[in-house]
Amino acid sequence: MKVNILAFGIAKDIFGGSLVTAELTNDATISNLKYLLEKEYPQLKKLATYMVAVNNEYALDGDTIHERDEIAIIPPVSGG
Amino acid sequence: MSPETGGIDVFIGTVRNATKGKAVVRLEFEAYDKMAIAEMEKITQQALTNWPIQRILIHHRTGVLQIGEVPVVIAVAAAHRDAAFEACRYIIDTLKQTVPIWKKEIFEDGEVWVAAHP
Numbered sequence: 001m002k003v004n005i006l007a008f009g010i011a012k013d014i015f016g017g018s019l020v021t022a023e024l025t026n027d028a029t030i031s032n033l034k035y036l037l038e039k040e041y042p043q044l045k046k047l048a049t050y051m052v053a054v055n056n057e058y059a060l061d062g063d064t065i066h067e068r069d070e071i072a073i074i075p076p077v078s079g080g
Numbered sequence: 081m082s083p084e085t086g087g088i089d090v091f092i093g094t095v096r097n098a099t100k101g102k103a104v105v106r107l108e109f110e111a112y113d114k115m116a117i118a119e120m121e122k123i124t125q126q127a128l129t130n131w132p133i134q135r136i137l138i139h140h141r142t143g144v145l146q147i148g149e150v151p152v153v154i155a156v157a158a159a160h161r162d163a164a165f166e167a168c169r170y171i172i173d174t175l176k177q178t179v180p181i182w183k184k185e186i187f188e189d190g191e192v193w194v195a196a197h198p
Contacts, residue, residue: 008112008181010193036150048198055181056115072112073178078194079109079116079140079181080093080171 001026003065006072008053011050014043014074024065030054031061033071050075085134085157089164091139091172093152096147109142109151116140119179126134127156127171131163138171140181151183 003022007015022036030052038044049076050060058074067070081088095107101192121191124136137155154171175181183194 006112006185008110008180009184010196013193047196053115054110056118057176072115074112074115074180075182075193076195077176077178077180078183078196079111079179080176080183 001065001067003030003033003067003069003071006070007034008072009075009078010047011044011073011075029061029065030059030063030065033056033065035060039074044073047074081157082134085158086159087161087164088155088157089161089168090156090181091152091154091168094151095147095150095151097147098184102187104147105188106147107145107151108184108186108191109140109145110163110182110184111140111142115180117168118145120175122169123174123178126174129166130170132160133158133163133167133169136171139174140179142181 001024003024005020005022007018012018022033044050051073053074056071093153097104127136133156135157139153141151155163156168156169185192185194
């Protein structure tokens with residue numbers, strides 16, 4: 001399945017845009033997505049950490065991804 | 081504020097002109113709006129559960145901010161100051177950990193996304 005991934009902060013610089021697409025198997029998990037992205041964008045691995053949000057909630061590596069999920073890469077936050 | 085309020089604790093964050101001794105020109109803030117608001121609401125619910133407080137305000141700006149400008153304001157009203165102080169501190173501390181807002185520091189010779197790299 002094809003999924004859109006929103007990028008913010010330094011992730012937007014790494015991806016070269018605020019949206020990237022990824023082709024995933026239908027039972028893909030967050031860790032599958034991370035593996036795919038880190039292969040294509042190795043700079044992700046240099047970040048202190050990063051999270052993935054699905055439908056505005058922080059996701060766990062084991063969570064499965066669904067076709068219409070809103071997925072976002074959340075680099076270390078620095079609000080305030 | 082209400083007649084039962086005995087104190088309001090306000091935290092005002094301001095843009096300072098240096099980081100680790102290096103001059104900062106300005107800051108640029110960006111947010112994942114929907115999720116930022118959702119996370120802020122979670123923080124307020126938790127604060128209302130943890131402390132006997134009456135009202136909470138969380139205000140956060142995005143975009144370009146110059147030195148001295150105000151990116152964030154937290155205000156907590158309570159009957160007694162202990163709850164107001166503790167809840168206000170909890171809210172700003174937690175906001176900095178969970179709310180998807182990002183700050184880029186612009187220096188004379190470059191820019192850095194705060195906290196991005198170890």
